Amino acid sequence: MNTNQLDTIAELLEKARKITVFTGAGVSTNSGIPDFRGENGLYSYVQKHYNLPYPEAIFELDFFREDPRVFYSFTGEMMTDEVQPTTTHHFLAWLEKHEKISLIMTQNIDMLHQKAGSSRVFECHGTFQTGHCLSCNKEYSFEEFETNLKSGTVKQCSCSGIVKPDIVFFGETLPAAFFDLLENPPATDLVLTLGSSLQVQPAAGFILQLTGSSTPSILINLQKTAYDSYFNHVIHEDVDAVSDYLWEILAGKL
Numbered sequence: 001m002n003t004n005q006l007d008t009i010a011e012l013l014e015k016a017r018k019i020t021v022f023t024g025a026g027v028s029t030n031s032g033i034p035d036f037r038g039e040n041g042l043y044s045y046v047q048k049h050y051n052l053p054y055p056e057a058i059f060e061l062d063f064f065r066e067d068p069r070v071f072y073s074f075t076g077e078m079m080t081d082e083v084q085p086t087t088t089h090h091f092l093a094w095l096e097k098h099e100k101i102s103l104i105m106t107q108n109i110d111m112l113h114q115k116a117g118s119s120r121v122f123e124c125h126g127t128f129q130t131g132h133c134l135s136c137n138k139e140y141s142f143e144e145f146e147t148n149l150k151s152g153t154v155k156q157c158s159c160s161g162i163v164k165p166d167i168v169f170f171g172e173t174l175p176a177a178f179f180d181l182l183e184n185p186p187a188t189d190l191v192l193t194l195g196s197s198l199q200v201q202p203a204a205g206f207i208l209q210l211t212g213s214s215t216p217s218i219l220i221n222l223q224k225t226a227y228d229s230y231f232n233h234v235i236h237e238d239v240d241a242v243s244d245y246l247w248e249i250l251a252g253k254l
């Protein structure tokens with residue numbers, strides 16, 4: 001790791017009071033949840049193990065309507081109770097406790113930011129906490145379809161329609177509040193992007209629009225992204241190793 005660069009970043013974090021954070025699947029890989037587009041990501045797994053026209057179909061609304069069994073059998077394989085937040089989730093919660101976080105915009109649906117103690121979180125790709133029937137729109141709570149998700153059996157509504165968890169699929173729009181935040185982003189004195197390929201719009205646009213001004217910006221991601229040049233400080237390292245290093249420095253200062 002380039003410790004000079006990390007020391008500069010520690011100084012920026014120490015000074016900052018309104019950090020806007022953007023997180024993707026890379027902040028959760030160390031908890032055992034694969035990312036999407038990384039080397040051993042979900043999309044390459046899905047491609048090998050499911051008979052799909054292309055891997056993203058697993059999260060496509062039209063495909064789900066046609067055959068919801070694929071999605072449910074996938075969640076049946078993936079959902080476990082044991083997943084715990086990583087160092088990075090805890091580090092962000094600690095920064096929030098020190099009144100440094102303006103907002104964590106996350107694309108993740110694993111709730112690990114909240115589990116670590118962060119509260120200023122916006123889940124732009126929705127949540128598993130609720131679901132809706134695609135036919136009559138009846139709402140269901142997570143508890144009402146949890147067994148289906150874990151056993152891989154399709155949840156049917158009392159009207160016999162199919163229940164879809166409220167995570168955002170391709171073909172659906174993001175929650176309206178996301179677009180409010182896109183138009184009126186929170187006050188930000190430091191941009192911090194962690195563990196995202198920045199490939200998916202409009203989510204990535206939220207953070208990219210905050211770069212390029214006089215506000216300093218940091219990107220920490222294992223692999224290069226197509227948007228590295230938008231950021232003042234770019235680190236291609238494991239995000240938990242970086243968080244560990246920064247936390248140790250800041251713990252002595254905050």
Ligand code: OAD
Pocket residue numbers: 023024025026027029030035036037038041059107108125168169170194195196197198199200220221222223237238239240
């Ligand atoms: P991606 O899989 O596209 O990108 C995750 C990035 O995290 C990759 O570039 C990895 O290199 C990096 N990464 C993985 N582990 C890391 C680690 N330990 N430390 C640092 N970096 C690491 O995931 P997202 O950008 O989150 O949307 O994907 C965005 C959206 O695409 C998801 O929210 C999902 C997906 O389709 C929907 O399903 C709507």
